[in-house]
Amino acid sequence: MPLATPHYLIDEAALARNLVIVDRLRAASGAKCLLALKCFATWSTFPQIAPHMDGTTSSSLHELKLGREKFGGETHAYSVAWSDGEIDEAVANADKIIFNSVSQLERFGEKAAHLPVGLRVNPGVSHSHFDLADPARPFSRLGESDRTKVEGVMDRVSGFMLHCNCENDSVTAFSDLLNTIETRIGDLLARLDWVSLGGGIHFTKPGYDVDGLAARLKAFADKFGVQVYLEPGDAVVTDTTTLEVSVLDIVENGKAVAIVDSAVEAHMLDLLVYRESGSVAPDEGPHRYQIAGKSCLAGDIFGEFAFPQPLAIGDRISLLNAGGYTMVKKNWFNGVAMPGIAIRRTNGTVELIKSFDYADYVASLS
Ligand SMILES: *Cc1c(COP(=O)(O)O)cnc(C)c1O
Numbered sequence: 001m002p003l004a005t006p007h008y009l010i011d012e013a014a015l016a017r018n019l020v021i022v023d024r025l026r027a028a029s030g031a032k033c034l035l036a037l038k039c040f041a042t043w044s045t046f047p048q049i050a051p052h053m054d055g056t057t058s059s060s061l062h063e064l065k066l067g068r069e070k071f072g073g074e075t076h077a078y079s080v081a082w083s084d085g086e087i088d089e090a091v092a093n094a095d096k097i098i099f100n101s102v103s104q105l106e107r108f109g110e111k112a113a114h115l116p117v118g119l120r121v122n123p124g125v126s127h128s129h130f131d132l133a134d135p136a137r138p139f140s141r142l143g144e145s146d147r148t149k150v151e152g153v154m155d156r157v158s159g160f161m162l163h164c165n166c167e168n169d170s171v172t173a174f175s176d177l178l179n180t181i182e183t184r185i186g187d188l189l190a191r192l193d194w195v196s197l198g199g200g201i202h203f204t205k206p207g208y209d210v211d212g213l214a215a216r217l218k219a220f221a222d223k224f225g226v227q228v229y230l231e232p233g234d235a236v237v238t239d240t241t242t243l244e245v246s247v248l249d250i251v252e253n254g255k256a257v258a259i260v261d262s263a264v265e266a267h268m269l270d271l272l273v274y275r276e277s278g279s280v281a282p283d284e285g286p287h288r289y290q291i292a293g294k295s296c297l298a299g300d301i302f303g304e305f306a307f308p309q310p311l312a313i314g315d316r317i318s319l320l321n322a323g324g325y326t327m328v329k330k331n332w333f334n335g336v337a338m339p340g341i342a343i344r345r346t347n348g349t350v351e352l353i354k355s356f357d358y359a360d361y362v363a364s365l366s
Contacts, residue, residue, distance in 0.1 A: 003352055005246040006262040007340035008322055010045060014240040016346070018204045019052040022236065025203060026054070028214035030221055031228040034076055036199045037063040039233025039324045042341060043070040044353045049236065055095070057196075057231045061086045068093045076196070076229075078120065078161065080141065087111055098161045098196070100142070102149040109156060118159040118196070119143075121150055121188075123181045127173050127200070128166035130274055135164055147185070154191055163198025163231065169205050171212040178220060189224040196229035204235045234324040241323030243267060243339060247315045248294060255304075256289045258311050262319075263293035264300050266333045270325045277303035279320045284308065291317060295334040332364050 026033055032054040043066060055074030056067030064077045077094035079086075081101075087108045091097060098118035099105040105119060122143030126136035135142040142163070144150050162181060168174050178197075182189070189195060197220075203213055221228045245260040264271050264278075271278055278291070285308035293300035302319055330338060338356035345351060 002316070003244070003340070003342055003350060005244050005316065005339075006260075006267065006337065007244050007342050007352070007355075008042075008241055008327055009244050009318075009342045009344060009350065010042065010241045010323065011344045012045075012048060012346045013344075015045065015048060015237070018236055018238065018240060019049065021204045021210055022052050022232070025210055025214055025230075028211060029217040029228070031197075031214075031217045031230050032074070033230050033232055034074065034196075035067075035071065035236060036231045036233035037067055038328065039199070040237045040328065041066060042327050044341070044343065046071045053236075054229075061090055061093075064090060064093050076118075076231075082108060091115065096159070098159075101144050102146070102153055105153055105156065116158045116193070117156060118161055118194070119150065119153065119157045120161040120163070121145075121185065123162060123164065123184050125177055125180045125184075126164045126166070127168045127177055130166060132273065133166045150185075150188065154188065157192070159192050159194035159196065159226070160185075160189065161196040161198060163196075163200065165198060165200030167202055167234070168200055169202040169208060171209045171216065174201060174213065175216045178216065182220075182223075186224070189226065192224070192226050194227040194229060195220075195224065196231060199231040199233050199235070201230065201232065202235055202238070203232070204238055237323035239321055239323075241326070242318040242320055243322040243326070244342075245317050245319065247311050247313055247317065249313065250289075250311060256287075256311075257292050258289045258317075259292050259294055260302070260317060261294060261337065262302075262339065263295035263297070263334060263336045264302055265293075265295060265297055266331050266336050267293075267339055268302065268319065268322060268326055269329045269331070271302065272299070279303065280305045280317060281320060287311070291319075293336075295336055297334075332361050335361060 034055045034057040038059045056071045057076040058064040068075045074095045078098040096116045097112045100120045120143035122145040128134040245262045247258045249259045285306045287307045290304045291302040340355040342352045
C-alpha cells in the first residue's frame with residue numbers, strides 16, 4: 001500500500017549524493033560546514049547528515065537548541081536580535097555566539113565573555129535575485145554596516161559572519177563578491193580567527209565548479225589566517241525531497257485545472273513569496289494541466305505542467321524540490337490536512353516518520 005497523500009518524501013540516496021559534495025568541499029577547502037536550520041530542520045534526517053557536516057547554525061533560540069540536542073558538533077548561535085529573556089539560554093547552548101549589531105554586542109557581550117564572540121558585518125554587497133532576500137538592500141538591518149562602530153569592538157570579537165549570497169550558482173560571481181569584501185574590510189579580516197561566509201552558495205547544483213570554490217575559499221583562509229565556515233541550507237537538501245499529492249478533482253475554465261490535496265500557501269509557501277512555479281518531472285506530453293491547491297485562495301497554483309496521459313482523479317503527482325524552506329514553513333491555513341513526512345531509505349522502502357492530524361491543528365491554536 002502506498003502511503004496516503006499528502007506527504008513530503010525525503011530521499012536518502014539523493015541526500016547522500018549532496019553530502020558527498022559537502023565532504024569534497026570541506027576536504028578540499030578546509031572550510032567547516034554548518035547546516036542552516038532555518039532552511040531545513042527535519043531532525044529525523046540528522047543522523048544521516050551530521051557525519052558529513054561540522055555542526056549547525058541558527059537564527060533563533062529554538063533552532064539553536066534543536067541543533068544542540070539533535071545534531072551535535074559545533075553549535076553557532078545567531079539571531080537578528082536576542083531578547084533579555086533568551087540570552088542566558090542562548091549562551092548556555094552555544095559554542096560561538098554571533099551578534100547582529102554592535103548595540104547587541106554591547107548589551108549582551110558580558111554574558112558571552114567565556115565564548116568566542118562574533119559579529120555579523122554587512123559589507124554592503126550581495127548576490128541575490130530577490131530584493132526580499134537581499135541582505136544589502138537599502139536600510140538593511142542584517143549585520144553591522146557602520147565601519148567605525150565595527151572598528152571600535154575589534155578587540156572583543158574573534159570572528160565575523162558575512163552572509164551576502166542567495167542562490168549563487170557561479171564561482172566567478174562568488175569570487176568577485178569576495179574580492180570586493182576583501183578590498184573593503186580586508187584589514188579587519190586579518191585581525192580575526194574565523195570568518196563565516198554564510199549560506200546561499202549553490203555548490204550542489206549539477207555542473208557547479210566545486211574545486212574552483214574550494215580553491216577560492218582556501219586562498220581566502222590563507223590570506224587572512226582564518227578558519228572559514230560556510231552555512232549551507234538549501235545546497236544540502238536541494239533536489240532531495242518531493243511533495244506527494246493526489247488529484248481530487250478536475251475542472252475546466254479555459255484551462256484544465258487539476259485540484260490536489262495540498263495548498264501552496266500552507267505547504268510550499270515560497271512559491272508564492274518569490275512568485276515562482278513549482279516543478280514536476282519529466283513535464284512532457286500532450287496533456288497540459290494547471291495544478292492547483294484545495295485552499296480557497298484564488299491564486300493557490302503550483303504551476304502548469306505537461307503529462308503523457310490525461311490525469312484522472314486519484315492520480316499521484318510528485319512536486320519536486322520540496323526540501324528547503326518548505327517543511328520549516330508549513331502552516332495550517334484553511335485547515336488543510338498537514339502533509340506527513342516520509343523517508344525513502346536507500347534500500348527503497350518508504351517509511352512514514354511523522355503524521356499530523358486534527359489534534360495537531362487544534363493544538364496549534366487556542
Ligand atoms: C538563510 C541563511 C543561511 C542559509 O542560506 P541558504 O541559501 O539556505 O544556503 C545561512 N546563513 C545565514 C545567516 C542565513 O540567513
